[in-house]
Amino acid sequence: MKVSILDDYHDTLRTLEAFGKLAGHEVTVWNDHVQDTEALAKRLEQAEALVLIRERTQIRAPLLERLPRLKLISQRSVFPHIDVDACTRLGVVLCSNQSFGRPSYATAELTWGLVIAAMRDIPLQMESLKAGKWQAGVGSTLRGKTLGILGYGKIGAVVAGYGKAFGMKVLVWSRDASRARALADGYAAAKSRETFFAESDVVSLHLRLIDATRGIVTAADLARMKSTALIVNTSRAPLIEPGALVAALRAGRPGKAAVDVFEEEPVRDTGHPLLNMPNVVCTPHLGYVTREDHEIAFAEIFDQINAFVAGKPINVVNPEALGKRK
């Protein structure tokens, strides 16, 4: 099959062991990011299968309607960026594994790296050293402090485990089912949402973005945080009310933030307020961006292509499309 891969910014996929699974297919890899429908239609006009990396490119009806040869979209995890109804109508099968048993350790590890980087002001301290000024201030120890985990799912549970190993008090705020799981795992649940934000020295968000979680962290929640506290978001930007984080940081509660996710990605605007605040550590959505996590994810994505070619598609999101196959 003619397979097109979008948004492989660093041409990493070819270097993965899993890439061997595409042997025999005619593969085109694009390393830049393009969202323009014209440009995408041109790039993908020959493509029979399309591989997407996370939610990097939106695949909407106007584009899909211009891709007559497309039979399959293969990707992993959630798909708010894909017009699934249009796929079904046009007979494009969407395969996206969502039942991975393994949490994204890469994201959990990044979260922890950001917690320490922010608590110790590592970027600022490095700059000070490189400028010939030695130390730039005094950091905070994690041990003995309170780590608030908002959303005790797979990644939240891993991060809670890191906090425990670092001698932190772990406090969980979550829906009833996952709160019960946190209690069973030996963690404390906050008495209320108010105390969760008021008591935590570090709050880390680990929720999927769905309608029920959009804007779930409000300006009022942030205003309850301590002036020395840190909020870490490696999940999704819209979990926080639009604009609330920047306003809260300007007001000094919480005192610090570490942010890996943005409302619009990729961020190309160097004037973005979060990039210009001294009390914020920002990274360009690196959560899942490790070779090891790519190996796991793309083994699945390429398996989906081979299963489809073999006539036994797996992880099909829109089985109705199978009947309309081109």
Place this chain on the structure above:
Amino acid sequence: MKISILDDYHDTLRTLEVFKKLAGHEVTVWNDHVQDTDALAARLADADALVLIRERTKIRKALLERLPRLRLISQRSVYPHIDVADCTRLGIVVCSSQHPGSPSYATAELAFGLMITAMRDLPRQIASLKAGTWQAGVGRTLRGKTLGVFSYGRIGAAVAGYGRAFGMKVVAWGREPSRERARAEGFAAAASKEAFFEECDVVSLHMRLVEATRCIVTARDLARMKPDALLVNTSRAPLIEPGALVAALKAGRPGMAAVDVYEEEPLLDIRHPLLNLPNAICTPHLGYVTRDEYGVQFADVFDQITAYAAGAPINVVNPEVLKNARK
């Protein structure tokens, strides 16, 4: 007593809860770093007691002989920067808690933070984002990798525990007693020093600097490391042979280093080779630099002063001095 405190770079001590222990004393705090003997002699001319922050200022014979009023030096941990024999001769009591039992968790946390910072290339990624170019490459996951802890002392044990929680395979190296302790606590010990440097994806140094450990990591050890391995040094620079780390990083084995400690501190020379290598992440000796750690350490340091003032000095390093101590 007139107490002088040197090298409190960010005027942090006054803001600590434990500073209250010095109530009733006349305290002078210096925020800059000075090593010149004349300047120090002028600053400390009236001091009865001197508080030192770690090894930031060297207190040598030439200076001590110009401080006729000085009766007490109070600090914490090791004291290679103090001429203790001269203190004893001049009747100056040196008190320095060796803090048995409690590792510096601040240092262990920093070591682990530097590991993730390096494996995910955070400085370059942050710079790329700020430059409007989004991501700058693909990082690596720690889980499943081999973490080498050299050696398994108090801080090494804390770092080994973090590694285990992160799903890393932890291997210890060091003298036999330290390897034995690692095995007793459920970690593996490497078969040899060679195997240790060859196998580890991350090597983190956790040793005191004593004559036996000076240059304990040689150019040959570093050359055995993998081209994608990381060396983390939050202990002391002279544990590594002079110049060996820079040469090794230039040669590509190990592929990366994260360094918090330098041969000369404070490091103010922006041309220092480590600061200018793309594969080295450098921080300005932040290991123990947290408010929490300062709180713990200066409770000890100030308690030593009040105990001395009460006539019952504690943690005295040179007890011989007590017979002819200055009054």
